[in-house]
Structures are given as C-alpha cells and as structure tokens.
Amino acid sequence: MSNIQQIPLVPGHAAILKKCQSAFCHAVKAKFNCMAILHNMEEAGSFGSNSGVLRAEKRYSTKLSNRVEISIWKDDLTRHQVYAVVNAANEKLNHTGGLAQALSDAGGPMIQKWSDDIIQRVQRVKTGDAVLTPAGNLPCKYIIHAVGPCLAPNPNKKDIDRATPFLYNAIFRILEIAVIHNISSVAIPALSSGLFHFPRDLCADIIIKAIKQFHDLNGFQGKNLEIHLVNNDEPTVQEMERATRAILGPPSISAVDLYSGALHLKTWSKSQVYNAMATSFASAAKETTANETPTVEFHSVSKEAEREAKVWAFNMLKQSDNMTIRNNHVIYLDQRDHENMLSLQAKFRVHIKKFLRSGNGGITITGSPSDVSCAAIEVESMLCKAQEDFTEAEENYILYSVVRWSCEDEPWIQTPEISAVLEKAYLAGSKEITFSNHKVRFKSMVLIDDNGGFSAVKRTCLLDPFEPLTNSFYARTPVSSKDYLDKEGRRTLEAFGFRIVKVEKLENNALKQLFDKNEQRMKDKPRRLYQRVSAQFCDLICRVGFQKEFAPPAGNTNVKTLRIIIRFLCSFLKAFLVKGAEGVSPSKEQEHEQYIYIIQARVLTGKSTDGFPHSILSPNKKQAPLNRYDCLSDRGHVIFSSQQALPECLIICDKLTAV
Incomplete structure (x- = not known):
C-alpha cells in the first residue's frame, strides 16, 4: 500500500x-x-x-x-x-x-x-x-x-x-x-x-x-x-x-x-x-x-x-456551470441508466445531454456549479459500470475463442459466460467452484449437481495449450525500461523531453494466441507501434486488448506534444492505427492527467488499400464480399480488428519535463 x-x-x-x-x-x-x-x-x-x-x-x-x-x-x-x-x-x-x-x-x-x-x-x-x-x-x-x-x-x-x-x-x-x-x-x-x-x-x-x-x-x-x-x-x-x-x-x-x-x-x-x-x-x-x-x-x-x-x-470538485464527460461507453448505457439520468436531472436541477459525434461519445451537464459537480460524479460512476460490463463481456468472448469448457450432460455450460467463469477459476488454481446448483471439481474434472449426480467436464484448448499467468490469463509486471524498451523507443521519448517513470510488461495469453493466428493467416511481419491512452484504460487494455471504446479521437495537432506513432481514431464500428511522425494533442481528459500513458504494441497491417475517414469496414478485394483488405493506408495504417494489435508494455512518462 x-x-x-x-x-x-x-x-x-x-x-x-x-x-x-x-x-x-x-x-x-x-x-x-x-x-x-x-x-x-x-x-x-x-x-x-x-x-x-x-x-x-x-x-x-x-x-x-x-x-x-x-x-x-x-x-x-x-x-x-x-x-x-x-x-x-x-x-x-x-x-x-x-x-x-x-x-x-x-x-x-x-x-x-x-x-x-x-x-x-x-x-x-x-x-x-x-x-x-x-x-x-x-x-x-x-x-x-x-x-x-x-x-x-x-x-x-x-x-x-x-x-x-x-x-x-x-x-x-x-x-x-x-x-x-x-x-x-x-x-x-x-x-x-x-x-x-x-x-x-x-x-x-x-x-x-x-x-x-x-x-x-x-x-x-x-x-x-x-x-x-x-x-x-x-x-x-x-x-x-x-x-x-x-x-x-x-x-x-x-x-x-x-x-x-x-x-x-x-x-x-x-x-x-x-x-x-x-x-x-x-x-x-x-x-x-x-x-x-x-x-x-x-x-x-x-x-x-x-x-x-x-x-x-479536484477537477470534479472545482465547480463549473458546464462539464463534459467524454467516454465512448455511453453507447452501452441501458434503459435503467437513462431513467437514472432523468432522476439526476430532477434531483440536482441540471440538464444532462448525451452526444455521439465524430467517433466521440460522452455526456454534457449544465446547471449551477455545485449541482453540476454532483451530477457529473454520479454520471462518471454510471459510465464506469457500463465500461466494466463491456470489458467483462469482451473478456468472456476472448477466452471463449481460445478455450472452452463443456459437459455432455449439461450443454448449457458451453456458453461464453459460464465457460469464462470456469476458466478463470481453473487458472486461479481453485480446487472447485460452485455456481447455480452445480459444483465443478477441477482435479477430477467432474460436475456435481444438487442431487449428487456426477458428470464429466472437459476443457478444450482450441489453439495451443493454455497456461496461467500469475493465476490468470493476463498479467502486468514492472520491468526495467533499459532491459525492456528498445533504444529507438527510449530515444524518441527523450527527444521530446519525457522522463520514463515506470514500465510494465503486459501479457495476455488468450489475446496472444488470437494475434499469432492472425499473423499466420496474414503472413505479415508485425510492426512495433505506440498508442497513447488514458489512465483509466491501462488495465482494461491488458485484459482485452485495444478496443475502439478505449480511445476517443485526438484533438488538433500540437507540435509540442509527443509524436505518437500510433493513434486510434474511433467511429463506433472501427479503430484507426496510424503510423507516422504526426504530432497529436491529448484528449480533454488526458490534458488533466499527471502522466502520459503509452502502450507499446505489435501490429499486423497486412494487405492495405486506400480508404476514407468514415469507413465502417475495409473495402472488398475485387468486389468479393468475404475477401477484404486487412487495413486502410490513408494517413497511415487503419485496422478494423483488435486481434491485429497485441499490447507488449505500458510506458508511464512524466510529462512535466516536456518542452
């Protein structure tokens, strides 16, 4: 602590x-x-x-x-x-x-x-x-x-x-x-x-x-x-x-x-x-x-x-008559959340408006300063819950893509949700797990129902054998920047006046297997690129990889900021990874953050073609509906699948020394 x-x-x-x-x-x-x-x-x-x-x-x-x-x-x-x-x-x-x-x-x-x-x-x-x-x-x-x-x-x-x-x-x-x-x-x-x-x-x-x-x-x-x-x-x-x-x-x-x-x-x-x-x-x-x-x-x-x-x-409590919370998980708010927002409007006498524009989602709140702060904190909590629910669902899908649990007598087990619960318990080294009216014992690989009946359960690795990382499928481990970052990456950061505070190695066995499978399919040599993210998404990226919801569009060009080698420009069904020497300014949320958070990633670009900013999918090859390009090449490389990017490490920098 x-x-x-x-x-x-x-x-x-x-x-x-x-x-x-x-x-x-x-x-x-x-x-x-x-x-x-x-x-x-x-x-x-x-x-x-x-x-x-x-x-x-x-x-x-x-x-x-x-x-x-x-x-x-x-x-x-x-x-x-x-x-x-x-x-x-x-x-x-x-x-x-x-x-x-x-x-x-x-x-x-x-x-x-x-x-x-x-x-x-x-x-x-x-x-x-x-x-x-x-x-x-x-x-x-x-x-x-x-x-x-x-x-x-x-x-x-x-x-x-x-x-x-x-x-x-x-x-x-x-x-x-x-x-x-x-x-x-x-x-x-x-x-x-x-x-x-x-x-x-x-x-x-x-x-x-x-x-x-x-x-x-x-x-x-x-x-x-x-x-x-x-x-x-x-x-x-x-x-x-x-x-x-x-x-x-x-x-x-x-x-x-x-x-x-x-x-x-x-x-x-x-x-x-x-x-x-x-x-x-x-x-x-x-x-x-x-x-x-x-x-x-x-x-x-x-x-x-x-x-x-x-x-x-401090920023939430500073009191302003207008506050904007930018978080793309606003699209996952359900009916109960919207009813709660109506209640918040009446309770704090504020106006709450949701917006979705240019790939950026969020909520604006206007009213008297103290009431705006109260409502904004409540909305932040609501968005955080939607964010975690989304991440957990994506986590279940990723695990279900590489390993599945099944039972012939109880076919309902073979769902992403139940299979993920069993896999997490198995990787955690638990001897058994109880859910609903059933118990699974991992040593004997049997399921016991409420009446004492036994059924065999099976764990199937769909790709390669799947082993735990510190009792889970993902891990964040502090490492030495000199030992882990290449010289080019360190020189780039130092050139722009950033001091490396901490480096964490990011590992995710499930995501790595999917990435490796895509690498075999695309016969592509991965590129090492970088992506700036907000503090609140660092752990989520380690859990489920890059997601369009985690990276709102950057602002206007600012030559005094770090020249990020990767950038996500998200619409709600796509994510851009841009390679180049562009300078990008931080998002509004990142302007208030005390550190800069950069994810080093391996990225598969594959076969590319020209596109346009608001493409939802990569264009077809020769008009074949099921044969598409792997990415777009306008303004760099734009990928459409999170399984084409594998996070390698998190670099935390002190931005206060920047020029």
Missing part, C-alpha cells in the same frame, strides 16, 4: 461529496483502482441512499502476507467502500430483515430480482454456500450472498458445534469467490451472529480462524486482497478486534497511525494543478478543528494511480 494521507476538504467540496459519496468512491475505484474513504462526513442523502451519519472507523489492521491484509472497521456496510460486500443471506435469498434488507433497500429492487432469478434456477442456496450478484446502487461492484448457519435463540453447545463447520464453509466460499472473480477488497460482517443467533464471540473466532486457514492452504493463490471485517455496532466490533489480536497478533504500525488525527498532504512541486488542489484542501483546516474536518483518504498500490485519482477528484 502507498502512504496513507487524509486530505482536508474545503466546505464546498465536502458539501458536494455528502450528496454523491457512493458514486465518487466507485468512480475512483473503477478508473484508477484506487480506494477513496471519506471521514467526518454527515451523509446528506446521496442518490439512492438513506440519510444518516457515516463515520468509517478503522480499528485494526495486519497483513497475513504482502498481498493479503485484514482490517477491522466500525462502519455502515451499505456505505462501506470496497469492491464487494457480503450479505448475511438465508437459503431462499429473501432479503426481508436485518443486514439483508438494509443492503437490498440501499442497492435497489434489482438486488432482490437478481436473487430471485438465482432461486428460480437452484431452489435454494445451501447453508455454508454463497452466490454472487451485481450490487445495484451500492458503492461496490458485487454482493456476495453468504448463507451462514441459523440457530435458535440461546443455542446449546451441541447446536453450536453442529453449526460451526457451516460457518467455516461460508467464510471459505466468500474468499473463494473473491479469488475467482479477482475481487481486490471484500467487506465481511459477523455472519450468523445477528438474527441467526450464533454467539458473537465464537463467531468472531471462527471467522478469523477460517481466514487464516484459507491463507495457510494457499487459497489466495498470490492474489491481492483486502479483507475488511465490518460491523456497525460497538460490541461486535470489539469482539472482532479481540479475536484478531488473539489469533493474528498486534496490528501493523500503519494501522495504528491511520486514524491518529494527523492530517498530512503530499504535494508535487512540478504540478501547478496539484499544488492548486493542495492549497485548496489545506485551507479547510483553518476553518474547523482537526477532529471535525471532513477529509478524503486514498489507498492504492501505485503512487501514479493515487496521484491521478487525487487530481481527478
């Missing part, structure tokens, strides 16, 4: 975040893989939430390894900022009481609908098992509905002993789901201790022991995971802290310092924008005492991502 800093908020900024804190935290997580935590904020009815007071309080933190951290929190789980929250569910997923109802109410009616859909397929979720659904309006991506054991009031020792293994199983399933779905942070309550009458102290002991046992069995498979044990009542929080101290030892030093009351702000002397933000934030401390000052805290494993998140936050 990077150094943790609580940044004071000026009153105007705090007032905005009171109204849209959930959307703010979700957008920061989705765009920069950075967690934002708000402190000393009186909740003022953010969209889709109840009113009340939110004071996230971290009591304890320690690490089981460099990648797995456990912390104890006193907080409202419906507002807690993580990637997934755990719901204390019953076997019928009927969310009508306690925590389940609170999460369902805050998340919206779709939570119950998605749960009902699961029950229609499986009849019930067994005690000790868990299932995954989207999180609706909650400030997270997923809900893990875990069914812990239910006891009678004042249970005896025999009943408790009989129920204990089920609680262990429930915690194991929660952690297994987190690992399979690459969930980076999960919030777990004291499962079964409330309405289900499991003794609070024993519940705390079992949860901690189960997490430790899962770790000792290498269940986390080397993946990063933050486990937040979150409860909103003081007795349960104290029991959780007691159990962690007794079983795992004293907290780490960073956790002790985290909420000591000291307010620190790290400034960046080279950045005028960031200095302006620092001055603005710091002035708030003079108006209230340290204990009362609203603050925002950012967590990230990458200092570059943390810095981008802070600057983005």
